[in-house]
Amino acid sequence: MMVLNIEEILTASKDWLKANTKRYAFKKLEREIIKTGVCVECGTCVSNCPVTVITATRTDGKYVPELTGKCISCGICYAMCPRTLTLPEHLIGEYISIYKAQSKLEGGKRQDGGVATALVSAQLKAGELDAAVVAKQGEVSWLPVFSIATSPDGVLDSGGTFYTHSPVVEGMMQAFEEGHSKLAVVGTACNIDGITRLQGHPAGFLNLSKDASILKIGLFCMESFDYAGLKEFLEQNGIKIDDVQRMAIAGGKFTVTSSSGETEWPIADLNHIAARSCSYCHDLTCKNSDISCGNIGSEERWTTVIVRTELGKKAFELAASQGIIEYEELDNKAIQSVLNVSRMKATRYYKMEPAH
Secondary structure, eight states, X not given: OOOOOXXXXXXXHXXXXXXXXXXXXXXXXXXXXXXXXXXXXXXXXXXXXXXXXXXXXXXXXXXXXEEOSOXXXXXXXXXXXXXXXXXXXXXXXXXXXXXXXXXXXXXXXOSTTOHHHHHHHHHHHHTSOSEEEEEEEOSSTTOEEEEEEOXXXXXXXXXXXXXXXXXXXXXXXXXXXXXOOEEEEEEOHHHXXXXXXXXXXXXXXXXXXXXXXEEEEEEOOSOOBOHHHHHHHHHHTTOOGGGEEEEEEETTEEEEEETTEEEEEEGGGGGGGBOGGGGGOOOSSOTTSSEEEESTTSOTTOEEEEEOSHHHHHHHHHHHHTTSEEEEEOOHHHHHHHHHHHHHHHHGGGGSOOOO
């Protein structure tokens, strides 16, 4: 029988965390996992503490970890808990590279750096796509509809962000019916996940088709709002939705630009009108896309771009080669901000009212 040197192994664990990740003390584990009732009572934190200052007592039959000595903030308890998310792949998915980028296209609408529009425009210009499926303004103000664009000019008018759900997967299927086979689809995680299911399921349309191809361009999304609730919220604050020119969420604020100027509210003020389905989504950065775009981590008028697959890399490089985007690598501090917000979204359901 081999006797393991547990102290030596835990020291190696502590050293790896110090060198490679942001470390969290027991207090964070206690606040987020133990006191919220998310703890699964497995004993991982207790048995992996290198200074043995986490113990557990049975309280009313529950196994409750608690700090009984001085925490050295090594990070092992938080990192190894089965209910926490700490590694980048847990939070933002697999990726090849991360940039901040900005479109150099003239005209049209844009949100932040306008990179999603630039990527699609480059693909259409080069003949890599038959069409692109995007969300755009419909007849009802700020209630999006899908649009099938077959030229760069057709994409430019779709810029900007809508904060209500958009049926772009339906648009993708309509594009196939119209005879297009090489498509890009721009959407949030819920849209892209639907496409990914169609690709991966044995009975999925995109799995069964030999000719259809999709470039999945994902958009960062914290949540969407119920349209009727959003309209009512704005009216209660003296803004007609028909007068709204731009909506944006950044830095915990919801900002609306209208004919009367710019108004902002803490995003928490809109919690009551958030789409219920968003409560079950843990994905901020659209992990199943080929390339993801969003404003978190980059300054104003720039877009954070996460290149995930070889297809996404090829699309990004094509736009760069055409000179319609400028870019640079995103620094570690900015990437950490993306990770932090991703963790916030991924774990917020821990605070939901339990079903039993």
